[in-house]
Amino acid sequence: MSKEITPRAEDYSRWYQDIVLRAELADYAPVKGCMVIRPYGFAIWEKMQAILDRKFRDTGHVNAYFPLLIPESFLRKEAEHVEGFSPECAVVTHAGGAKLEEPYVIRPTSETIIWSMYRKWIQSYRDLPLLINQWCNVMRWELRTRLFLRTTEFLWQEGHTAHATEEEAEREARQMLEVYSEFARSTMALPVIEGLKTDREKFAGAVRTYTIESMMQDRKALQAGTSHNLGQNFARAFEVTFLDQDGERKLVWATSWGVSTRLVGALIMAHSDDRGLVLPPALAPLEIVIVPIYRSDEERGLVLEKAEQIRRELAGKHTVKLDDREQFKPGFKFSEWEMRGVPLRLELGPRDVASGQVVLVRRDTGGKESVAVESVSSAAGMALQEIQQGLYKRALAFREENSVKIDGYGELKEFLARDGGFALVHWAGDSADEERLQEETKATIRCIPLSQEKEAGRCVMTGKPSNGRVVVAKAY
């Protein structure tokens, strides 16, 4: 195995691929388009799960599990939904040595099977709201795959809720978008723009799709999470009604929302560098690694004793590992842990032991400082906080540097063809105009930001009056 990672500047996708493989986050599986998520990568996903799951529970949701296989006819019940998903569905036609009466679709998402059950479970307004989430795998037969960012099978969570009123469903969709964006910012150190998808970009079967959009280091946009207001589309398709307080039978209102293992890809592309993975402490499987340095057996004894003492002290508050492997030199260990994105490294050698100090090295900036052994715990805690915040600030600054207001179509095309980034443009076009935009620039409207100042202007494509800007960018 080569020691080098392809530099970002040389080949961005190779760089990304190198990091995923060399940091042992994932590996290619024997099945086309599928990956094996290796223990180190899975540990990151598990941390994401733990934090998100807690947030879902705190907002009143409960977990459940629905089948992997969905009767094909279910998918057809919602017109837009079937149109959107059919092309990418894998279908099971045989089982038990015989052809099936009705084929099963391997779930690309679970709205249909869940709403078939909600029909049984919902009768009265007292059964609402119904707030269920499931953690599972789904399968979408994509033409082109990339580790974590787009694989044929992926892991995600999908929340599916049923409500008595339109307002409540809308509030739920917005609330979960908020949960996602707070998670992205605080935990992933990933700045995101909350916004609304255009009709062309919305979820197949939704009335409205909300999104959080982030910028990767190649200036392309990545959708990091979505939340949908499904209106009554699925309730109508599956005839899910309830008897309201006023004695009237009504269709229920629905939402669904999800984030996937794609977030691991977002994490990599947002923060990492040419030395390897960079992880925010909040999601790092290992926050601190201690690398001992010694020559003689005598030094080894002294250093390891002190290192173990430090490890024990830190272990109460942080995940910490003492790398006492004999077969590797310190230099090798430095590189290896940098490759794997461990936020903080403590170097401890004979000189440090003698002076009662330890060297603390930050993964994000490479900055080194010596601290007294007595204060290592507080210094490490502080450094981790600074890294978490520093990563966010750096990513935010990058996004801002690469976001520009553009008012002319020619200028927009030039911007997208050159360095690219987020173009903030006035828009009043329709779906056909949007299609033209994509054909001519390879970019799409990523979202209509939810929070922005009203500003009168003219649509960059049609010249029609507009009072707000949209984000246009090339996307993953």
Added chain:
RNA sequence: CGGGGCGUAGCGCAGUCCGGUUAGCGCGCAUGCUUCGGGAGCAUGAGGCCGGCGGUUCAAAUCCGCCCGCCCCGACCA
């Protein structure tokens, strides 16, 4: 589906054009000694149906045909 590339040891590759002993090199792996503050050195060793099937030939990693798989870039998507 279009364009490009690749399949030879765990990984990265050379060898293929122009067929010919026992198929090489680097890394990694195993053992031992010396090393250890930024990817250590030496010695010894293990490890190959040369992607698959068929053909040509005295002889195929190498030539011919068919097939399979994977990666990258584009069109579709989270």
